[in-house]
Amino acid sequence: MIEQQMEGFVGAMTEAFINNARRLKGIPQGIINDVVHLRxxxxxxxxxxxxxxxxxxxxxxxxIVNSFINFANYTDEFFEASFRYTDDMGQSLTKDGLEEFTEQWLQNNPYRNAARESIRNSMR
Known part of the structure; x- marks a missing residue:
C-alpha cells in the first residue's frame, strides 16, 4: 500500500501510479481501520x-519511487498479518487484542529498519 500523503517527494508519481488498483487496500471500518490504518x-x-x-x-x-514501492511491500506484510489475525479471532476480536498483536508484529519487524532498508535497496 502506497500512502496518499507523499507531497514534496516525487513529481514522477502520477495519480495513476498512486491509485493503481494493485496498490489499493480495502480497509474495513471499525477496529481494523482505527488500529491498523489510522494509527x-x-x-x-x-x-x-x-x-x-x-x-x-x-x-x-x-x-525515490522504488523506495516507496519497497516500503509499501513492508506495509502490505503488516496488513496481511493483521488481517489474518482478525480472521483468526473472528467474533472474539477486540481493539486491545488487535493493538497488542500489531505492537508485537512491529517489535519483530521494526518500521524504522524497514524504512532505512527500503531506501538502501532502492539505491543499489
Missing part, C-alpha cells in the same frame, strides 16, 4: 518520510 500505518509512513527526507537529495526520482 499504525500512519506512524510507519511518517517514519518513512523522515528517513527519506534525509536521503532524497542523493537520490534520483526513480530511486
Amino acid at each position: 499504525k500505518i500512519r506512524t510507519m509512513w511518517n517514519e518513512m518520510y523522515k528517513v527519506l527526507e534525509l536521503s532524497k537529495s542523493q537520490m534520483t526520482d526513480q530511486q
Whole structure:
C-alpha cells in the first residue's frame, strides 16, 4: 500500500501510479481501520518520510519511487498479518487484542529498519 500523503517527494508519481488498483487496500471500518490504518500505518509512513527526507537529495526520482514501492511491500506484510489475525479471532476480536498483536508484529519487524532498508535497496 502506497500512502496518499507523499507531497514534496516525487513529481514522477502520477495519480495513476498512486491509485493503481494493485496498490489499493480495502480497509474495513471499525477496529481494523482505527488500529491498523489510522494509527499504525500512519506512524510507519511518517517514519518513512523522515528517513527519506534525509536521503532524497542523493537520490534520483526513480530511486525515490522504488523506495516507496519497497516500503509499501513492508506495509502490505503488516496488513496481511493483521488481517489474518482478525480472521483468526473472528467474533472474539477486540481493539486491545488487535493493538497488542500489531505492537508485537512491529517489535519483530521494526518500521524504522524497514524504512532505512527500503531506501538502501532502492539505491543499489
